Structure formats: structure tokens, C-alpha cells
Amino acid sequence: MKFPRGSLAGACALMLAMQVQAADGQKIYTQGGANPAAMACVMCHGANGEGMAAGGFPRLAGLSAEYMRKQLDDIRSGQRSAPVMQPVIAALSDEEIRAVTDMLAAMPAADVPQVTRVEKADGIGAELALRGAWARNIPECVSCHGPSGVGVGDSFPALAGQPAQYLSGQLQAWRQGTRKNDPNDLMGHIARSLTDAEIQAVSEYFANLSQQ
Numbered sequence: 632m633k634f635p636r637g638s639l640a641g642a643c644a645l646m647l648a649m650q651v652q653a654a655d656g657q658k659i660y661t662q663g664g665a666n667p668a669a670m671a672c673v674m675c676h677g678a679n680g681e682g683m684a685a686g687g688f689p690r691l692a693g694l695s696a697e698y699m700r701k702q703l704d705d706i707r708s709g710q711r712s713a714p715v716m717q718p719v720i721a722a723l724s725d726e727e728i729r730a731v732t733d734m735l736a737a738m739p740a741a742d743v744p745q746v747t748r749v750e751k752a753d754g755i756g757a758e759l760a761l762r763g764a765w766a767r768n769i770p771e772c773v774s775c776h777g778p779s780g781v782g783v784g785d786s787f788p789a790l791a792g793q794p795a796q797y798l799s800g801q802l803q804a805w806r807q808g809t810r811k812n813d814p815n816d817l818m819g820h821i822a823r824s825l826t827d828a829e830i831q832a833v834s835e836y837f838a839n840l841s842q843q
């Protein structure tokens with residue numbers, strides 16, 4: 632078939648516009664993507680994107696869309712090993728990923744009380760979060776992840792309101808080298824410097840902040 636140049640371009644633009652319209656973030660979240668292997672996110676990430684503590688499934692509501700897209704790219708490329716998420720992501724188109732992450736970024740997340748660095752740090756978790764362990768070159772978590780660990784911009788994700796099991800799982804993954812997608816080994820260095828008890832304590836600290 633032969634089209635005059637102009638009408639072909641026009642037809643392409645129209646098809647593209649239809650595709651963009653077809654990728655509906657809310658629908659992908661609750662019903663899955665066009666490819667059936669892209670299972671509905673809601674099954675694992677909760678009705679309101681709040682995550683599922685018992686399964687260690689992360690909260691997604693209110694995270695930066697850019698951060699989520701970086702993580703999904705890293706999971707797809709294997710820089711971040713995530714055997715449960717990997718087949719879901721492999722079955723989503725870039726258009727679908729854009730739509731669902733934009734939708735999730737706009738979802739409201741649970742409120743977190745403001746904890747400043749000058750506050751009393753009670754226990755190992757709070758101590759690491761608010762003061763760090765400078766003798767071992769571990770900066771306080773809030774220096775990068777923001778006050779109360781609410782996240783900063785597109786690079787430093789929220790820790791507050793994430794399930795403890797998810798947070799400790801990520802720290803263990805860095806330690807074991809199955810997650811190696813952080814710029815300059817920032818988190819790899821920190822995770823390898825923490826003890827198991829410290830990983831547990833600091834994960835519980837951030838997970839419980841939104842429930843105080």
C-alpha cells in the first residue's frame with residue numbers, strides 16, 4: 632500500500648495519540664496491563680498503593696514517578712534483582728509504565744510526623760536515622776532521605792511508611808550484591824557497614840513512623 636507522505640505522518644500521529652490514551656494508569660493498577668503477564672499491581676501493592684507489610688511489598692503511593700521508573704528499568708535490566716516484579720515489568724510497555732507511575736505518584740501517602748535531627752534519638756534505629764554512625768562513615772539516613780525519611784526529589788526515595796520487611800530486604804540485597812543500582816555505591820557502602828540488628832532496628836524505625 633502507498634500513502635502520500637503527509638497522510639502517513641498524520642495516521643502515525645493519530646495512532647500514537649490513541650496508544651497514549653489507551654494506557655490508563657488506574658486501569659493498569661487495578662486490572663493489569665494489555666499483556667496478561669502484567670498482573671494487576673493492586674494484588675501486591677494494596678488498594679491505595681500503601682504496600683502490604685506481611686508480604687514485604689513496597690508502598691508506591693506518593694513516590695516520585697521518576698524514581699519508580701528508574702527502579703523498574705533497573706529491575707528489567709537485572710541491576711536490581713526482583714524475581715516477583717521482573718515478569719510483571721517485562722510484560723508492560725513503556726507507555727503503560729509511564730501511565731501507571733504518573734498515577735501512583737499523584738496518590739496520597741500516609742502522613743508522617745516531622746522529626747528533626749535535634750530531637751532525642753531513642754534506640755538504635757532512631758540513632759542511625761537521626762545521627763548516623765560517623766565512626767564507621769555512616770551518615771544519618773535523614774541527611775539524604777529527608778526529615779522523617781519522607782524522600783527528597785527524584786533520587787532519594789521515601790523510607791517512612793514502607794514495610795519494615797521491605798526496607799530490611801533492600802538493605803540485605805545491597806549487602807549481598809543482588810541490588811547494585813545505586814549511584815556511587817552510596818547505599819551499598821552503608822548496607823555493608825550495618826549489622827543485622829541495626830538493619831532490623833532502622834527498618835522498624837522508618838516503618839513505624841507513620842503509625843505514631
Ligand code: HEC
Binds near residue numbers: 716
Ligand atoms: C505479584 C506481586 C506483585 C505485582 C503483581 C506487582 N508488584 Fe511491584 N513489586 C513487588 C515486589 C515483591 C517488589 C519489591 C521487589 C524487591 O524485593 O526488590 C516490587 C517493587 C516495585 C517497585 C519498586 C518500588 C521501590 O520503592 O523501589 C515498583 C515501582 C513497582 N513494584 C511497581 C509495580 C507496578 C506498577 C505494578 C503493576 C503493573 C506492580 N508493581 C505489580 C511485587 C509485585
Ligand code: HEC
Binds near residue numbers: 702770776798812821
Ligand atoms: C548519602 C546519601 C544516602 C544516605 C546517607 C542514605 N541513603 Fe538510602 N538511598 C540513597 C539513594 C541515592 C537511594 C536510591 C538508590 C537507587 O537509585 O536505587 C537510596 C535507597 C534506599 C533504600 C531503598 C528504598 C526503595 O524503595 O527503593 C533503602 C531501604 C535505604 N536507602 C535505606 C537507608 C537507610 C536505612 C539509611 C541510613 C542508615 C540510608 N538509606 C542512608 C542514598 C542515601
